[in-house]
Amino acid sequence: MGGLHEQQRNRRKYFVKINWENIQSAYNDQYALSAQTKNNEVYDYASILQYHLTAFTSNGKNTMTIPDQDLEYLISNFKSGFSFYDMAEVNQVYSCPSASCTVSCQNEGFRMQAVDKTTCECQCPSGLKGTTCEELDTDADCGKIINLSNGGSEEIKMTSYTQGKTCTWLVKGESDSIIKATVTSVDLPFSSQNDCYHWLEFRDYLIGDEGKELCGQSTTTKTYTQANIGKVSPFMIRFNSQKTQTPGTGFTVKVEAVKSGCISSPCKTGSLCTEGSGDGSYTCSCQNGLSGKNCDEFRAPSYNLCDHEDDFGTCLFDRDPSSDIGWNFNTRLCDWRGCGSGVLTRGTGYQFLTLTPYYDGVPWNYGSKAAIKTSAQLTAVDRCLSFDYSLGNYEQGSFLTEINVYVEGTGKTKTNVKNLKTTTDYTWKTETVSISAVDNLVVMIYTDLYRSHVIKTFQNIS
Known part of the structure; x- marks a missing residue:
């Protein structure tokens, strides 16, 4: 596909x-x-x-x-x-729903349309139904859509039930909520191999995927916390007693909405965000020489290494979204004439940053530019930039693919401080650039592309 x-x-x-x-x-x-x-x-x-x-x-x-x-x-x-x-x-x-299919699906549902375009409907996660996935697929005497404000809670309690039931609860919070479900007691039958006959299911990641199952006997609290997936989504709890088995005494679950500090992604440069006490507070775990509340400061003295083994990870540099063409990652690149004429790898064999539209099938034009630039606030001190690079050997004619390093800041217009355009012939070379102190410094590494076969790569930027 x-x-x-x-x-x-x-x-x-x-x-x-x-x-x-x-x-x-x-x-x-x-x-x-x-x-x-x-x-x-x-x-x-x-x-x-x-x-x-x-x-x-x-x-x-x-x-x-x-x-x-x-x-x-x-x-x-x-x-x-x-x-x-x-x-x-x-x-x-594949644009299966055409412009004529305008139904607005709710609760993670998505639009589907028949090949002949005669029908347009919502495909719903299991546990939901209705024209727009707005209804619960649940027995009449159980299940509920629960809407909570931050700090609010509600108890789901079944102290007796019968065999043959399917129940669904859909819990929703505010735009900055994380949902928690705390099981305070459970008594649901299970086998000697710990397979559940009747069970609770907690969909705390994506409600369109299967959830975590719980059965057995316990009064020890167990909490399921909704994962921060970068967007607001509901939390689903389902109960299944379809198997023929003597019922247990049931369960009690408390659901609550807590104010999230991490859902807005406040931690920068790939730093880990840890939720606070449910009041919207958070803590960022800064690494690799970065600091500040949101790990978006690069003070002095500090050292930051981008080896790209964890992509851009906690790298001081990130893709410039204004680029004409995107960077990619590869682990092995061959000369345009074949691998027998040249192969580029890292010593470890791990991935490195590349600009290789020929390999990646990326549209480009002569003069297309790609850039990475610093994404944190840099203290005004003299600095040193070092990077390993490789330029391919398909540079012919009057146009040469180039690497250019620019700096700008308060009182300093965008200035070229390094230009590289000589092929390294499938070997790595190290370049060092001295950068003078300037307030609000931004460092940019630009490439100007004039050959689709040109290999332009970086590793170990520091």
Whole structure:
């Protein structure tokens, strides 16, 4: 269907970490980030395109890890077809709903239209139904749509139930809410192998995916906290007692909406955001020489290394969105005449930053520009910029692909401080640039592209 693997999408850093040291080197390219993914849907662990966590392992250890290990079941469960969000993604990319299909789907539902364009409807996550996915798919005597303000809570209680039930609760908060569900008591039957006969299901990641199941007997509290996926979404709880089994005494769950400090993504330069006490406060974990409340300051003395093994990670530099053409990542690049004429890799075999439209199938024009630039506030002191680079050898005629370093700041107009345009012939070279102190300094590394086959790469920017 034309999709890349989930772990290669360009917003993966908040959802998965690549353990390059555990990957068979021949398969490193399967983990290189692609800057060209569309990201119409949130990162989906249940996607048919998500590799298993030990795929292509060289030593039996995980080649990927995720922040919430309790969600690993979404990756490890057997997959025989598209996930709900795979279907939504494919449906949008191939423009299956035409302009005439205008129904507005709610609660993570998406528009679908028949090939003959005669019908237009919403595809709803399981547990929801209705023309716009606004109704619960639930038994008449249980389930509810619960709307909470920050600080508000409600109790879901079933102290007796019958076999054969399916119940759904959909919990919604405010635009800056995170939903929590705390189980204070549970008594639901299970087998000697700890398989649930009757169970609660908590969809605390994406409501279109399967949730975490709970059964057994306990009065010890257990809390399910909604994942911060970068957008507001509902929280779903389902109860299933369809299997023929003597019922337990039921369960009690408290749901509450707490004010999130992290949902607006205040922490910059790839820094981790940790929620406060539910009052909208947060803490950013600054790394790699960065500091400040939001990790958006680069004071002196400080050192920042961008080795790109974690994409842009906590790198001081990031893509400039005004670029004509996007950067990408690769693990191995060959000379335009073939790999026998030249191959470029890192010593580790891990990924590096590239501008290679010929390899990546990226549209470009003569003179197309790509740039990365500093994304933090820099203290006004003399600084040193160092980077490893490589320029391919397909530079012919009067036009030469170039690397240019620019600086600007208060009282200083955009100034070129370094120009590079000589091929390195598939080898790495190190360049060092001295930068004088200036307030509100911004450093930009520009490229001007004049050959589609030219390989332009960076690693170890500091």
